[in-house]
Amino acid sequence: MSFRVRPVRGEDFAAIYEMAKLTGGGFTNLPPDRGTLVGKIARSEESFARAEDGQQGDMYMFVLEDPAEGLVRGTCQVFGQVGVVQPFYSYHLGNLTQTSPELGKTFRNQLLTLTTDLEGSSEVGGLFLHPQSRAGGWGALLARSRYLFIKAHRARFGERVLAELRGVMDEAGNCPFWDGLAGRFFGMHFSEADEFNAVHGTRFIADLMPRTPIYVSLLAESAQAVMGQPHPTGRPALRMLEEEGFYFDRYIDIFDGGPTVVADTDDIRTVREAATETVCEIGDGGRTKALVSAGQLTDFRACFANMKRVPKKGLCLNREATELLEVEVGDQVLVVGR
Template identity: 35%
Template sequence: MLVLRPVAPDDLPELQRLARESLVGVTSLPDDRQHLLDKILDSCASFAASVQAPGPENYFLVLHDRERGQLRGCSEILAMAGFSAPFYSLRNRPFVSNSRELNVQHGVPTLSLCQDLSNHSLLRGFHIDPDLVGTPLAELLSRARLLFIAAHAQRFADTSITEIVGYSSEDGQSPFWDALGKHFFDLPYAEAERLCGLQNRNFLADLMPQYPIYIPMLPQAAQDCIGQVHPQGREAFEILLREGFEANHYVDLFDGGPTLYARHSNIRSIGQSRVANACPGQHSGRGRAWLASNERLAGYRAILVHLDEAPGDLVNLDADAFQALELQPGDPVRLVAL
């Protein structure tokens, strides 16, 4: 059984393996030992902190295969983007000009550097082993973050955003970056993403243009990248679309990938999850799949279960589920249908 749980210091070697295998553009998972160790320790401190309002806390979760002693994926929640350092993105909106003499009004799409997306919670760092892509375990890895938010709402904003990795070629080239960012940073796309993962985004404000960029002046290949999803990022994208997230007017400033946004009250795993008390019982294993999590903080656990009947005030779980979720009879369990 695979269990989603908070990261621990002993996970560092396995986390390094995941970082080496992760998609270029997942800036929150750089292949750097010291940075990953710092992220682990920061996450441990976040889970241990007494928090009544969202701040700089980062909750790092890993998908643990207990039988093989391996990590099969990871995902994160930053409680509030822009709290400790500016959170930059590109606003994609038209610039409208008027000519009274010619009686002409014309709108030209532009990209502008902005910090509009600060003060939202940020879902990031989604990575899963290739053989689990398209399976219910990918849903567990992504959506169990939302069950955690539901259980600890005071630690997060009322809204969440996520940046989806945009298009790049198999050799790591981004037409969007080559047409825009490369002129200001003089760095390859992969190196720019790596630097962003190793430090905050303040250097972006120093080097990126401060005036609107007219999209029609970019090469067509770069224009075609705006709002597009990398094939390996489609799993994360589609899961969150089904949850109720929507694309907005913002794109990533490195590869032009889309940003998704949702109010927590409109997110399926938050609004439709239910809490029941756990009771020992058995199931056929052929029932409907559900995501199940305990309601703890540092001891948070989430798994995939199959239930023969929908839970009410009580839910029957077998011994393996009790052990994986670290429950005692009568403990609360949060559930949402897959």
């Protein structure tokens, strides 16, 4: 039996908590805090249980599961709308050109401006794979299953989707961007601020951060060098996002300076290319590799499958995939090329 993606359940807490302790810090959506994780799982269950359609401040958490072994080896999240409960802050990197006729010189300066431009967007995040499961393409299964869920529940999500990537920090948890900017206003180490943010939210940012634009040239070179750069472990995730059509629109995280990438929801490759098909046969599935999902809300499942098209009838899926998806002949599935 292979892996599948499904909604988180209360009994998954122990596995989620163990993975949270392996993130290495700076992973706001998966903090190693028991109370916060219990709250996240409860919030996810409430979101899946909500009957009426429409975009709200939902949070949907998924797990990567090996049903045969009873193991959970990954997790990811989708947020229906950011900025609902608390403002969603980002820095936007802009330019200011100034000319002095007397000196005969033109100066072009970069500015960081605190904004809430991205409020109302949906968000994908919280993706983490257990170190023992980082081969076999399971990260792609986790990541792309979120887009199939969005496609299957389109009314619950906005016109734009964002993803925040963790910024650069060293093994000791030091963050050059934090040390060069926000840390000077908060009087605390990055790890303390990051933990506080993960548990309590971002309201304290509005209370203490300067509202005026920041000249980048005034920051330490170490801070400037990492602006908009992902943590080395996040580069594969960035490549997957870019393959889906996400792009860097000069928004960066106010804590660690990591990039925030965005995409129009209906232009995300998996959302755009996924098609509804009917299962007409169960067999070996043929040679075509695909990503397939089935079910709505709490019944949502996604996995890799072998498939072949049967003219005028539908799809033949391999038996293992139909067992993972819990579908039978006559059921509908969402299918996109692997």
